[in-house]
Structure formats: C-alpha cells, structure tokens
Amino acid sequence: MTLRIAIVGAGPSGLYATDALNSAGHHVDVIERLPVPFGLVRYGVAPDHYSIRSVRGTLEKVLLEPNVRLLAGVEVGRDVSVDELLAAYDGVVLTYGASRDRLLQIPGEDLPGSLAATDLVAWYCGHPDADRAAVESALSAATSVVVVGVGNVSVDVTRVLTAPADRLERTDMPQHVLDILESSGIRDVHVLGRRSPAQATWTTKELRELGEIDGIDVVVEPADFELEPVVVGLMESDRVVARNVEVMRGWIDNEPAEGNRHIHLHFHSRPAEITGTDRVSGVVVERTALDESGAARGTGETYEIEAQLIVRSVGYRGMPLAGVPFDASRHVVPNADGRVLGEDGVPIPGLYVAGWIKRGPTGIIGTNKKDAGATVASLLADRVDIAPRGGDGVFALLLERGITPIHIDGWQAVDAAERALGQAQGRDRTTIHEHDSLRAAASGVE
Numbered sequence: 001m002t003l004r005i006a007i008v009g010a011g012p013s014g015l016y017a018t019d020a021l022n023s024a025g026h027h028v029d030v031i032e033r034l035p036v037p038f039g040l041v042r043y044g045v046a047p048d049h050y051s052i053r054s055v056r057g058t059l060e061k062v063l064l065e066p067n068v069r070l071l072a073g074v075e076v077g078r079d080v081s082v083d084e085l086l087a088a089y090d091g092v093v094l095t096y097g098a099s100r101d102r103l104l105q106i107p108g109e110d111l112p113g114s115l116a117a118t119d120l121v122a123w124y125c126g127h128p129d130a131d132r133a134a135v136e137s138a139l140s141a142a143t144s145v146v147v148v149g150v151g152n153v154s155v156d157v158t159r160v161l162t163a164p165a166d167r168l169e170r171t172d173m174p175q176h177v178l179d180i181l182e183s184s185g186i187r188d189v190h191v192l193g194r195r196s197p198a199q200a201t202w203t204t205k206e207l208r209e210l211g212e213i214d215g216i217d218v219v220v221e222p223a224d225f226e227l228e229p230v231v232v233g234l235m236e237s238d239r240v241v242a243r244n245v246e247v248m249r250g251w252i253d254n255e256p257a258e259g260n261r262h263i264h265l266h267f268h269s270r271p272a273e274i275t276g277t278d279r280v281s282g283v284v285v286e287r288t289a290l291d292e293s294g295a296a297r298g299t300g301e302t303y304e305i306e307a308q309l310i311v312r313s314v315g316y317r318g319m320p321l322a323g324v325p326f327d328a329s330r331h332v333v334p335n336a337d338g339r340v341l342g343e344d345g346v347p348i349p350g351l352y353v354a355g356w357i358k359r360g361p362t363g364i365i366g367t368n369k370k371d372a373g374a375t376v377a378s379l380l381a382d383r384v385d386i387a388p389r390g391g392d393g394v395f396a397l398l399l400e401r402g403i404t405p406i407h408i409d410g411w412q413a414v415d416a417a418e419r420a421l422g423q424a425q426g427r428d429r430t431t432i433h434e435h436d437s438l439r440a441a442a443s444g445v446e
Contacts, residue, residue: 002026003090003388005379008076011039012365013355014095015059016372022065024380029089029393030063031080032072034128035406035438036414037063039097041365043127046156047171047431048163055365063408071395071405073439079403080394082323082351088394090386091350091379094333094340095372098318098356104148108274109312113138117153117313124160124181126174126431128438136180138280142309143185146283148271149313150193150200155207157311158189162261164215172422172429188262190305194270194288194296197224197248198231204243210263211247217256217263220248224267230294272302274310282306316361324351333357338375339382352379410442417441 003026007014010032018028036042038056045052063070076082076096085092101116103109115138122130145161147154160168165182173181193200197220200207211218225245227235235242248265256262266285273284283305288296318333320326325342327334334340335358339347354375355368363371398405414432418441422429432438 001384001388003383003386004029004391004393005091005093006031006085006089006393007093007095008085009039009095009097009355010034010037010063010070010072011095011097011355011368012041012055012059013097013358013368013372014039014093015062016369017093017095017354017376018068019062020373020376021379022062022067024376025067027067027069029069029071029395031074031076031085031394032070033075033096035073035435035442036411037070037072043125044121045125045365046121046160047125047173048160048167049156052365060411063411069395070408070411071398072411072442073406074398074403077322079398079401082321084394084397086350088389088391088397089350090388091352091383093338093352093354093375093379094321094324094357095353095355096321096357098316098331098361100317100319101312102315102317104271104312104314106271106273108276108280111274111276111280112278113141113276113280113308114274114310114312117147117149117157117311118316120157120311121153124173124177126172126177126433128433128435130433132176138309139180139184139186141279142307144188144190144305144307145186145309145311146190146192146271146305146307147311147313148192149315150191150202150267151313151315152202152206154191154311154313155202155210157313158191158263159210159213161186162189162216162263163213167213170427172418172427172431174431174433175425186261186309188264190264190266190307192269192271192283192285193265193267195267195294196227196231196290197265197267198227198234198241198245199294200244200267202244204240204247207244208247211251215260217254217260218251219254219256219262219264220251221266222252224265225249225252228290228294230290230292234294268296270296270298271310272298275304280308280310283310316356318357318360330360332360338378347382349382406439406442413444414438414441 101118123135272286275282287301317331340351354372
C-alpha cells in the first residue's frame with residue numbers, strides 16, 4: 001500500500017519526516033511557504049557556522065528522491081487550506097516551526113532600537129521577509145548593544161555584531177549585510193543572563209569561540225562566579241556545564257584592550273525597563289539571586305547600561321494555523337505522539353505534527369530527526385488499514401488558482417544563481433534575499 005502524504009514545511013523536521021516516509025515507500029509532497037527550502041538551516045543558523053549549515057546537502061538529497069515533490073512558494077492557510085490538504089492526502093504532517101520571538105513584557109520594549117533576535121538573524125541570513133529598514137536603522141545608531149538571553153542564538157548574534165570583516169566576508173551573507181556590519185560603530189555588546197553562569201544554555205564550542213576571535217575581548221565579573229550550592233551541584237553532575245564555567249572563568253583576568261570590541265557577560269541580571277523617548281537609550285537591569293530550586297528572584301537592586309540597540313533573545317514561539325487546534329499558553333499544536341488533538345482531546349484523523357510546533361523550540365537540528373521519525377511511526381500505525389485516496393494531491397488545485405509551485409529544479413536554479421553571484425564577488429556563494437529575485441532565479445530569469 002502506497003500513501004501520498006503532505007508535509008507542511010521544508011525545514012529539517014519536514015525533510016526528516018519526508019525521508020522516513022520515502023524510505024517506507026510512500027509519495028510525499030513537501031509544501032513550503034517560502035520560494036526555497038531548508039527553513040532554519042538556511043535562515044536561522046549563523047552564516048559563519050559552515051559545518052552546521054552544510055546539513056543542507058543532506059536535506060537536499062531527500063528532495064531529489066523520485067517519490068518526493070517540492071511545492072515551494074505555496075502558503076497553507078492562504079493558497080490552500082488544511083481541510084483541503086486532508087481531503088487530498090492520506091495524511092498531513094505540520095512541521096512549520098516556531099518563527100516568532102518571545103516577548104520580555106517590560107516597559108519600553110516597543111521602542112525603535114528594540115529588536116527580536118529572530119528579526120536580526122533573519123536580516124543577516126538574507127530571509128526575504130526580513131525588515132531591513134528596522135534592523136538597519138537600529139544598527140546605524142548603535143555603539144553599545146544589550147543582548148538579552150544566554151543561549152546559542154544570543155552567542156551567534158553577539159559574534160556577528162562584533163566579528164571582524166574578514167571573518168564575515170567569507171560567508172554567504174547578502175552584500176548589503178556585509179557592508180553595514182563592516183561600517184558598524186558597535187564597540188560594546190552586553191549579554192544578560194538572569195541566572196548564574198552555570199545555567200546558561202550555550203554549547204561549549206560556541207562559547208569558547210567568542211574568546212578566540214581577533215580584536216574581541218570578553219569581560220566577566222568575578223563576583224558572578226561565586227556560585228551558589230544549587231549550581232555547584234549542577235556542575236558536578238553535568239560535564240558540559242562544568243566546561244562552560246571553566247571557559248568563562250578563564251576570562252576573569254581579561255583587561256579590555258583599547259581599539260578592540262568588547263563583549264561583557266552579565267549574570268544574575270535581568271532587564272527591568274528599556275529606557276528612551278523616541279528610541280532606545282539604555283536598559284535598567286535588576287540584579288537577581290537564586291532560590292533553593294535554582295530559580296532567579298529579583299532583589300530590587302538595579303543598575304543601568306547605556307545602549308542604543310536591544311536584542312531580545314529569549315526564545316522562539318509557534319503561531320496558530322487556520323483550521324488547526326493551538327495551545328496558546330505553550331505556543332504549540334496540542335498532540336499525543338505527534339497526533340494532533342481536537343478540542344475534545346481526540347486525535348484528528350490524518351493530521352500530525354513534528355518539530356518545534358509539536359514540542360516547542362528545544363534541541364538541536366539533529367533532535368528533529370528522532371522527533372520526526374516518532375511522528376511518522378504514529379502516522380503509519382494509524383494509516384495501515386486505510387484505502388489510499390490516489391490522485392495527485394493539491395497540485396492541480398493550485399494551478400487552477402493561478403499558483404505555480406517551485407519544484408526542486410527551481411531550487412537548483414536558485415542555488416546556481418547564488419553561486420554565480422558569490423563568485424562574481426569573490427565568494428563561494430551570496431544569498432539572494434528578495435522574494436521576486438528568488439522567484440526570478442527559480443524560473444531562470446536573469
């Protein structure tokens with residue numbers, strides 16, 4: 001029995017699910033809103049992290065399989081509904097991720113110069129939906145930056161904002177991004193973590209890298225490393241945590257050199273207010289202390305950091321999709337083992353979910369492979385006795401509506417165009433960053 005399944009989203013989760021279904025002998029249509037595939041691998045991983053971004057090569061092989069069809073440039077909820085997908089396929093797997101930022105919910109958060117990390121990352125990765133005007137205006141005014149959050153995204157943002165031009169010009173960043181970063185007046189980046197150094201969630205490799213870049217000094221406060229018993233126990237039980245603290249302790253004696261850019265790591269610190277009248281001018285920071293459980297509690301003691309740019313890097317959140325149940329408190333689609341649950345708690349026949357919209361924004365890229373495989377196992381177990389619908393999915397319906405999907409050959413044309421653009425600029429690749437330009441490249445129009 002051969003099924004035809006629709007996957008909504010061509011990021012890692014969607015393509016891992018596609019691979020599992022294709023390996024089981026089923027036909028898969030991968031429906032992607034953007035003109036190009038790969039999701040956060042293309043638009044979320046920092047461009048100077050080549051080894052992580054190279055997973056695109058593995059994911060592309062999935063799209064080249066004969067039983068797999070890419071339908072990019074098609075937005076579910078606008079061009080075709082979830083109900084129409086359920087009527088046309090033997091199963092539908094939603095893998096559209098968590099693309100919006102979490103809010104700090106403090107005064108001044110909406111001032112110009114206050115950006116979500118998602119917006120800044122989209123800009124420097126060349127996402128076609130990036131708000132260039134907002135990001136570039138904020139960057140143009142900044143000499144001092146506060147980054148809120150101590151995860152890998154905050155490290156990426158900090159590194160990109162402080163890295164020397166020769167490190168970034170080897171990447172596939174759009175040329176306008178390179179030009180603006182090279183001319184940036186940013187000298188200081190302050191990174192805020194509300195708990196102790198041992199509770200930061202970055203990986204050791206990414207953390208250590210901050211101190212290995214020429215022209216950058218990392219500065220820490222010795223008092224932050226007088227660790228509470230609760231985090232000493234954490235270090236003793238987790239080698240990654242112990243290594244991270246060891247790396248940061250190695251920076252205690254750093255003396256910032258004149259002419260260098262400086263990264264200041266602040267722990268036991270949380271933003272209480274973003275100050276400014278017509279735009280950001282600083283951040284009021286409240287000192288915190290840990291309770292016996294390791295949670296941060298405000299002490300009432302505050303200090304202020306002068307800054308013209310605030311980057312909020314406190315996590316991603318999923319968004320609802322028309323026709324699909326949504327848990328607004330957890331920002332995920334409610335599910336049991338990947339089976340989407342209706343309001344009555346009963347699985348909706350044929351509808352499944354995988355990746356961040358299933359479990360929240362946790363784990364690394366590889367985490368999605370196991371997660372997607374578990375969802376596919378649920379789908380195949382449920383669908384084992386059904387009679388396949390047959391037909392060609394929603395392809396004909398899209399054409400009737402005047403929507404021409406971009407197939408894998410369109411992506412390959414974009415890929416070739418980006419390589420050619422890069423070579424003309426002395427680089428391996430330059431990302432094409434506008435919707436119209438991507439579609440033109442996909443159709444072979446120069």
